[in-house]
Amino acid sequence: MSLKSDRYYEKHKEKILDKLRIKHQELKQEFITEYGGRCQCCGETNSSFLTLDHVAGNGEGRRHRDGCGNSTRIKKELKKQGWPKDGRYQILCYNCNCARAHNQNICPHQLNLQNN
Secondary structure (H helix, E strand, C coil): CCHHHHHHHHHHHHHHHHHHHHHHHHHHHHHHHHCCCCCCCCCCCCCCCEEEEECCCCHHHHHHHHCCCCHHHHHHHHHHCCCCCCCCEEEEEHHHHHHHHCCCCCCHHHHHHHHC
């Protein structure tokens, strides 16, 4: 960054960050709408709890391999592709997403359904 852009950023930092937060929330809401609006495991609909899930369980590896960094970048990529419904991504709540990550890619909700 140049000295001029550094000064501009410092002067307008809060406004810039507010715009970025709004854009992030708009993108997240669009993603949620496009991919079903709820956790595909437990049905949670509160957007504060919902997150992008890599169905194959390869999210961490993909972030490191492709250098895509975070879910916002992936959502931007998916939007450019027209929100593909090819089964690679889904919405899960954080609980189900974390549970899958620590349980061989299976959420305990699904284990309960299989055992009943």
